[in-house]
Amino acid sequence: MRGYLARKTLVYGLTFVVAVTLNWLIPRLMPGDPVQRMVARAAVQHPETIASMTQYYERMFGLDLPIWQQYLNYWGSLFRGDLGTSVWLFPAPVSQVVLDAVPYTLGIMIPAILLSWVVGNSVGAMAARSRWLDNVALPVGYLVTAMPYMWLAILLAWGFGVALGWFPVAGGYDFGLVPQWSWSFAWDLLQHWVLPFLSLFLVALGGWAIGMRNLIIYELESDYANYLAALGAPKRLIRQYAFRNAMLPQITGLALQLGTILGGALVTEIVFAYPGLGKLVLSAIQNQDFFLLQGTLLFVVIGVLLANFIIDIVYVLVDPRTRTGLTGATA
Amino acid sequence: MTATQPVAGPGTEASDQPGVAGPTTSGRKPGGDVRETLYFALRNPKVLIGAVVVLGFLLLGLIGPAFLRYAPMDYAGPPMAPPSADFPFGTTTFGQDVFAQFVAGLRSTFLVGLLGGGVAAVIGMTIGFVAGYRGGLIDELLNMLTNVVLVIPGFVVLIIINAYLGVRSVPMQALYIGVFSWPWVARAVRSQTLSLRSRDFIDLARLSGVGVGTILRREVAPNMYSYLFMTFVLLFGGSILTAASLDFIGLGPTNAMSLGLMMNQAVQWSALHLGLWWWFIPPGLGITLIVGSLYIMNVGLDEVFNPKLREM
Numbered sequence: 001m002r003g004y005l006a007r008k009t010l011v012y013g014l015t016f017v018v019a020v021t022l023n024w025l026i027p028r029l030m031p032g033d034p035v036q037r038m039v040a041r042a043a044v045q046h047p048e049t050i051a052s053m054t055q056y057y058e059r060m061f062g063l064d065l066p067i068w069q070q071y072l073n074y075w076g077s078l079f080r081g082d083l084g085t086s087v088w089l090f091p092a093p094v095s096q097v098v099l100d101a102v103p104y105t106l107g108i109m110i111p112a113i114l115l116s117w118v119v120g121n122s123v124g125a126m127a128a129r130s131r132w133l134d135n136v137a138l139p140v141g142y143l144v145t146a147m148p149y150m151w152l153a154i155l156l157a158w159g160f161g162v163a164l165g166w167f168p169v170a171g172g173y174d175f176g177l178v179p180q181w182s183w184s185f186a187w188d189l190l191q192h193w194v195l196p197f198l199s200l201f202l203v204a205l206g207g208w209a210i211g212m213r214n215l216i217i218y219e220l221e222s223d224y225a226n227y228l229a230a231l232g233a234p235k236r237l238i239r240q241y242a243f244r245n246a247m248l249p250q251i252t253g254l255a256l257q258l259g260t261i262l263g264g265a266l267v268t269e270i271v272f273a274y275p276g277l278g279k280l281v282l283s284a285i286q287n288q289d290f291f292l293l294q295g296t297l298l299f300v301v302i303g304v305l306l307a308n309f310i311i312d313i314v315y316v317l318v319d320p321r322t323r324t325g326l327t328g329a330t331a
Numbered sequence: 332m333t334a335t336q337p338v339a340g341p342g343t344e345a346s347d348q349p350g351v352a353g354p355t356t357s358g359r360k361p362g363g364d365v366r367e368t369l370y371f372a373l374r375n376p377k378v379l380i381g382a383v384v385v386l387g388f389l390l391l392g393l394i395g396p397a398f399l400r401y402a403p404m405d406y407a408g409p410p411m412a413p414p415s416a417d418f419p420f421g422t423t424t425f426g427q428d429v430f431a432q433f434v435a436g437l438r439s440t441f442l443v444g445l446l447g448g449g450v451a452a453v454i455g456m457t458i459g460f461v462a463g464y465r466g467g468l469i470d471e472l473l474n475m476l477t478n479v480v481l482v483i484p485g486f487v488v489l490i491i492i493n494a495y496l497g498v499r500s501v502p503m504q505a506l507y508i509g510v511f512s513w514p515w516v517a518r519a520v521r522s523q524t525l526s527l528r529s530r531d532f533i534d535l536a537r538l539s540g541v542g543v544g545t546i547l548r549r550e551v552a553p554n555m556y557s558y559l560f561m562t563f564v565l566l567f568g569g570s571i572l573t574a575a576s577l578d579f580i581g582l583g584p585t586n587a588m589s590l591g592l593m594m595n596q597a598v599q600w601s602a603l604h605l606g607l608w609w610w611f612i613p614p615g616l617g618i619t620l621i622v623g624s625l626y627i628m629n630v631g632l633d634e635v636f637n638p639k640l641r642e643m
Contacts, residue, residue: 011475015482020490028493139627146568146623148575150594151615158603158611169603226611256481256515263486267576271598285494285581297487304484 004322008312012305019301023294024074083295088287094295098280100298104172106278108193109265112200117254120208125243127209128216137209144206149264153199153271160195167195170273196272200265204257211253215246248319254309258304371635378635381628388621390445392437401428403435403588421609424600433613435588440571440618443505443589447570452516452563459520460547464528470521477517486573487510493582501584504577505554508570516562523558527551564629568622575618589616590614 039053065073077083083094125268127137144152173179173188219225219242228238269278277296284293316322372378400409408418410426420429462473485508492507493499527533552559558636577583578591579598579638597603597611 011478011483014475015479018479019483019488022483023491026491138630142626142630143619143623146572146621146626147619148572148577148591148594148615149580150579150598150618151611154594154598154603154611154615158606158608162603162606165514199534259484259486262484263573263576266486267579270580281490282580290495294491297491297594300487301484305482308482 004316008309012172012309016305020078022222023298024071024245027290083116083298084291086289086292088283088289088292093290097292098296098299101276101280105269106273108197108200112204113199116201117208120205121212121250124209125216129155129220136255141210143207144202145210147203149203150267150271152203153268156195157180157271168192172275194262194330196274197266203233203264204261211250212246215249219245251311251315255308258307262300262304270287347640368635375631375635377627377631381624381631384447384620384624388437388617389441392434392441395434399431401431403427403432406570411605420613423504423506423610427532428440429610432588433617436590436593436614436618439501439584439587439589440499440621443508443574444567444571446502446505447508448567449564450506451566456520458517459609460551462517462566463521463524464543464547464551473602477514480511481514484559486576489577490580490582493577494564499585501587504584505570510575512566512569516566523555524551527554560633561629564625571618584642591603
């Protein structure tokens, strides 16, 4: 078990270094002089503004220093929690802007991921080897997984928001309200939360159901299932064992899918103008605010790594083989 | 999508793209396999339906532009017109022909799928084969690389790359998508190669003194052709979805039309609030049908290649 966790930690540590390095490197690969390009992109005319912006960016990038020093400085400021200053929301520090948006993203992502996983697994387990349900669930599941996240979001916003008028379609709360601890605000928050959550939930649902169905069928063909059946064990019992075994790949699948779901959450938020990280990414791109973009994305990477680590710990708790150092999960 | 591992049936051939009309590789000696696979593929409704839908869209994208009167960005007709005989998918707020955009978008979609899926397949398979066959230190290193790329949220890196480097052509976009979507392929191919490595016929090939590349190409890969083909189909669909998301964020190609870009513009110009459903439904529906058909086709292919799964 210790070896397993140590190996995982090594992978995540390495991944973090690679991600941060990419984040540092890519802007420096920009063709031409990045500072000049940034200033040009901001499209300001005043010579004084240009001069001060040039200076600002040069200091920010630390371009006058040797390249290894730039890299070390980047790490240094990262550990101090200093992600730079947002150009778009000047003079708010990027870390603050990101922290304000994180709760919204987590608020739709965590329930959507967990619920879709639980519901999808039970639907898939039920559908396996039941002809009628399988014939319905399988094609529907495949079509739902094939949907681009933002398209389902657009459909829901149009259907339930614009056409039926049941739910609001934009923002995290009513623009007339001020965030506060009150029932009316909480209710408003909830109403704005429903559609983004639902679209994320639905797209993820299909994949889990299909995965579980295939795994259960595979498990039911295995020797232990046949042996149990030969002993005359009730079908229910056999399926229960199959389900428990099929859970393990699904937990690994959850870790693998995090990045994809996260991308889905980002575009879903954009459709609903939901004030989470996705909206920040969009605003950062539209306003050419690269510090905000990098800060947000770095946050996302850290979040995915943390979530992966949590899933690994859950895996250790669920699969006894990893504890005793037998095969279990391959790192 | 969680890629479940279909068991590769030994003896199946790669050239049997089911549903593809036209000559398959003729003159091959053990033609029985191809013919048998084709026989089952053409009788599998999942494969047939999937292939017909995908090929239908491909055909529309390929020959459609020849019959269009307007370019995708032309201000062709009255603004916000619902579907009619003149404009089968209606027009945008600016009077652009939605159908013309859709057809042009299909081309980018297939291009991204083909290139992105192809790049990912080549990288993933190469790393998987080498890691699985060589083992030892090389395996450890490649495995580490695979795990690192697997955990990095590729979509995020793609956003940074596109935003900074201004990658704004469809092929470049596809290339970068491919570079970040290979890890699960490498894993799956590695584990299958691992199980093939100790077989007798591989030992025989090694004894005969041929190189590693030849063994991988001639002895290992043919046993996995069916699996590799199905992997490519999944990568194809995945690349399309990733590209659509990037385009939707506004990091799509600037010199071409794409289905994701259509949705981006529809939302940006408040097609939802104006009720212009003909603007945002076709692009998403097109992607869903193409990718969904690919997935369903894959289930069918699994049944074709793996006799155990065939319905009796």
